[in-house]
Amino acid sequence: MKFLTTNFVKCAIKTCDSSLEAFPLQYSECELVQEEQEFNPEFICHMLDRLDWQAVIKVAKDLGNTSLPPNKPEDIDPIMEDSQAILRDLHTLLVETRIVEGKMICRNCEHIYYIKNSIPNFLLPPHLC
Amino acid sequence: MLPTPTVRSLDEKVYDPAEDSFLLLDCFEQDQGYLLEKFPPPHTIPLVVEIGAGSGIVTTFVKQNILKDGIYIATDLNPHACKAVLETAEENRVDDEKLESCQMDLTNGIKNKHVDVLIFNPPYVPADEVPAVPETDDDESWLDLALCGGPQGMDVTWKVLHGLETTLSKNGLAYILFCARNNPMDVKRDMEQLGWKVDKIIERKAGWEVLSILRFQKT
Numbered sequence: 001m002k003f004l005t006t007n008f009v010k011c012a013i014k015t016c017d018s019s020l021e022a023f024p025l026q027y028s029e030c031e032l033v034q035e036e037q038e039f040n041p042e043f044i045c046h047m048l049d050r051l052d053w054q055a056v057i058k059v060a061k062d063l064g065n066t067s068l069p070p071n072k073p074e075d076i077d078p079i080m081e082d083s084q085a086i087l088r089d090l091h092t093l094l095v096e097t098r099i100v101e102g103k104m105i106c107r108n109c110e111h112i113y114y115i116k117n118s119i120p121n122f123l124l125p126p127h128l129c
Numbered sequence: 130m131l132p133t134p135t136v137r138s139l140d141e142k143v144y145d146p147a148e149d150s151f152l153l154l155d156c157f158e159q160d161q162g163y164l165l166e167k168f169p170p171p172h173t174i175p176l177v178v179e180i181g182a183g184s185g186i187v188t189t190f191v192k193q194n195i196l197k198d199g200i201y202i203a204t205d206l207n208p209h210a211c212k213a214v215l216e217t218a219e220e221n222r223v224d225d226e227k228l229e230s231c232q233m234d235l236t237n238g239i240k241n242k243h244v245d246v247l248i249f250n251p252p253y254v255p256a257d258e259v260p261a262v263p264e265t266d267d268d269e270s271w272l273d274l275a276l277c278g279g280p281q282g283m284d285v286t287w288k289v290l291h292g293l294e295t296t297l298s299k300n301g302l303a304y305i306l307f308c309a310r311n312n313p314m315d316v317k318r319d320m321e322q323l324g325w326k327v328d329k330i331i332e333r334k335a336g337w338e339v340l341s342i343l344r345f346q347k348t
Binding site for chain 2: 001002004005007008009010011012014017023035037038042043046047050095096113117118119120121122123124126129
């Protein structure tokens, strides 16, 4: 599972939707791989618009990265050199970082979901469906 | 005519691409102009989600040809299908960096109001009941989940339709496939009464079935 995806997935239990704690899931005991992918500055730049930055920071911290700025980078222009550096770092984090194995824990109900062979599993046991 | 993705021989527990899958490909080819207008690249990056992606042929096709700049999540209950999606993407050289395969019931693990394009080829075959989710990966009955949809073949589809309000983003669209026995025109009328704009994009006779695809969006 790509880091980027952590911004779009949540606890599958409906009652957690109303909890402010539930999103993002907490990532624990994760095995990461870095995979080189084509750098598309424009994609990262537009992607940034739709990201929940606080969730990006939280998940990065779970995975041991505390270097992100507290506020979403603004006035990013893919043509400018200093923007390029920021976008390249984000590319490395969002697109090139993959969680191969690990746990995702809901901060509200504490249900644990597993990632195996890069595929996250959000199925619930019958008594929670 | 856009190329049909290659699908390697699949695990027998995964639904093989058939007439319904191909109708979806033709539907997206036909509706590409509308989608690009709605989500103009490169400024808009749509989140495209396919429920019950099976072999992954539809997600692969849409990513490769229709909304190339989107990000994709393919969901399936079936663990064998989750693997097949990634294999099909790879087989067709679709870089998987913006395609995620998740084992999930419908869209239950996806953030509410974020899906821009929802694709669903449901278990639309009328059957006594919707089968239970098997308990082990090597159970032979995984395939039944891709087919059997309750008495009208609509049990799972109605779940998705009733959840659209929560699932879709403000500009979101849902493409859902029906067979004639699902009475799609009744569904269209009922959904319109609930405040949805519903358009029939494509219809085709496939053997003894008549299949159609409806597009839903909030008015």
